[in-house]
Amino acid sequence: MTMLSATLLATSALPSYAKINVAERLPELEKIYLDLHQSPELSFNEKETSQKIAKHLTKLGFEVTDNVGGYGVVGLLKNGQGPTVMIRTDTDGLPIIEQTGVPYASQVRVTNKEGIQVGVMHGCGHDIHMTSFLGTAEHLVANKDKWQGTLMMVAQPAEEVGAGAKAMLKEGLFSNFAKPDHIIALHVSASVPAGKVALKPEYTMASVDSVDIIVKGKGGHGAYPHTTIDPVVIASRVVLALQTITSRELSPLEPSVVTVGSIHGGSKHNVISNEVKLQLTLRSYNPAVREQQIAAIKRITAGIAASAGLEESLFPEVIVHEGESIPSTYNNPQQTARVTEAIKSAIGGDNVELTAPVMAGEDFGLFGRTEEKLPITLFWLGGVNPQNYAEAMKNNTQLPSLHSSKFAPDYQKAIPTGVSAMSNAALALFRK
Structure with a gap:
């Protein structure tokens, strides 16, 4: 046996x-x-x-x-x-x-x-x-x-x-x-x-959501940053600001995860690029929390872009991959x-x-x-x-x-x- x-x-x-x-x-x-x-x-x-x-x-x-x-x-x-x-x-x-x-x-x-x-x-x-x-x-x-x-x-x-x-x-x-x-x-x-x-x-x-954020800017020479609006800096501010969704916007009794798993932007040491891409995973149990996470991401990214001097047409794109989302x-x-x-x-x-x-x-x-x-x-x-x-x-x-x-x-x-x-x-x- x-x-x-x-x-x-x-x-x-x-x-x-x-x-x-x-x-x-x-x-x-x-x-x-x-x-x-x-x-x-x-x-x-x-x-x-x-x-x-x-x-x-x-x-x-x-x-x-x-x-x-x-x-x-x-x-x-x-x-x-x-x-x-x-x-x-x-x-x-x-x-x-x-x-x-x-x-x-x-x-x-x-x-x-x-x-x-x-x-x-x-x-x-x-x-x-x-x-x-x-x-x-x-x-x-x-x-x-x-x-x-x-x-x-x-x-x-x-x-x-x-x-x-x-x-x-x-x-x-x-x-x-x-x-x-x-x-x-x-x-x-x-x-x-x-x-x-x-x-x-x-x-x-x-629940699981995959979210892409395309952060836009106005690129130029790294030696003249004052002539640009740097998307790397904007993306960095976004990453830090997103941490406040769970810690300050949601009830501490509601489980929530907002993780930036990937950040890509730029091509050379002395070039300020036009774009930075972020990839996020969102986790929660309560469907209302999921909706609040997504709404907060859209609001925060737009606000940071506006504070950097970008016009609305260049505000970040927040793409929720609904086809990959699961409850x-x-x-x-x-x-x-x-x-x-x-x-x-x-x-x-x-x-x-x-x-x-x-x-x-x-x-x-x-x-x-x-x-x-x-x-x-x-x-x-x-x-x-x-x-x-x-x-x-x-x-x-x-x-x-x-x-x-x-x-x-x-x-x-x-x-x-x-x-x-x-x-x-x-x-x-x-x-x-």
């Missing part, structure tokens, strides 16, 4: 709902994971990955539609009258050269749209997400006598660029297939030990409470933790922001080897984060925990 087999048998008892006995499927789950880990695909290029998922769901008896919103896959399984429960996984990898040193490390190299060769890695745990997703589908099919309703399995592309959920919704995910009564997902955590699950009701992940992820409190109790039943109360919200973003939140305002719950699946976690806590050392080239989750513990937790969560929601 492999370690994966022993771990899943230890966590598979579901006293309140069903008993998951999947020992005979464990070698196949491990095979699925290793294959997915070694064959990652970038956002909107998940062709082979989607085919693998579609094939697996078809074999289980789902009515499968592929190429939804790109390489998205929707599987429907009707099992009598009852609620519709949607389980979502994301499928894309990241442009990272894997440096974990594990024998099954990804060796994939591709040329991106800019013509640059990059590595590809599942550095955010989507391979574990997909394996847990398929394992859950298997167990719910095997336990059809324990639930009634419609099981909706959704494999979503392009999560890493914040576009996949939008694309699937635009193609009628809820109108052409089914409108779920409940939507659930999991995400691997790089700060929770494998074998455990962490949840946060209400806001659990932040915060809000876990419906009532549904999340039911999911929490179901997961405790599956893996034990000591292995379920209440966690703090994070300022990272996830486009899963979009599924709860349609006109229907459907309830969603995303929970964190521990991914860190417990021994490594204990040593890091003892020595106060930093663990590899998500999106790190060295992030190597303990899949042998995480996958069985994910399957048990997700299966029981779904059964609880079917039994409303």
Whole structure:
């Protein structure tokens, strides 16, 4: 018996709902994971990955539609009258050269749209997400006598660029297939030990906005700055002034991040340029805070430009990339409470933790922001080897984060925990 087999048998008892006995499927789950880990695909290029998922769901008896919103896959399984429960996984990898040193490390190299060769890695745990997703589908099919309703399995592309959920919704995910009564997902955590699950009701992940600011000026010779209006100086003032949005304009009780991640301008030591470009990321939970951040950026940049003597036609351009924007992820409190109790039943109360919200973003939140305002719950699946976690806590050392080239989750513990937790969560929601 492999370690994966022993771990899943230890966590598979579901006293309140069903008993998951999947020992005979464990070698196949491990095979699925290793294959997915070694064959990652970038956002909107998940062709082979989607085919693998579609094939697996078809074999289980789902009515499968592929190429939804790109390489998205929707599987429907009707099992009598009852609620519709949607389980979502994301499928894309990241442009990272894997440096974990594990024998099954990804060796994939591709040329991106800019013509640059990059590595590809599942550095955010989507391979574990997909394996847990398929394992859950298997167990719910095997336990059809324990639930009634419609099981909706959704494999979503392009999560890493914040576009996949939008694309699937635009193609009628809820109108052409089914409108779920409940939507659930999991995400691997790089700060929770494998074998455990962490949840946060209400806001659990932040909204994300990418903003460009084009600061304009009147260039000239660096030796005669009095004949110019220097955009480098204006941009510098803007960077400092933006820090006052969070510290002085917003309530200290409202989380907010305004980060300038990139600044580019000028071409030579003694030339004052006409333009400087800034790139920002904005994070918040409350949609009203997001609107206030954007309004403040526009007001502050215009004010600084005016004070420098620029006419209105040369005020900075503030470009919000709405196509890349994603809302915060809000876990419906009532549904999340039911999911929490179901997961405790599956893996034990000591292995379920209440966690703090994070300022990272996830486009899963979009599924709860349609006109229907459907309830969603995303929970964190521990991914860190417990021994490594204990040593890091003892020595106060930093663990590899998500999106790190060295992030190597303990899949042998995480996958069985994910399957048990997700299966029981779904059964609880079917039994409303």
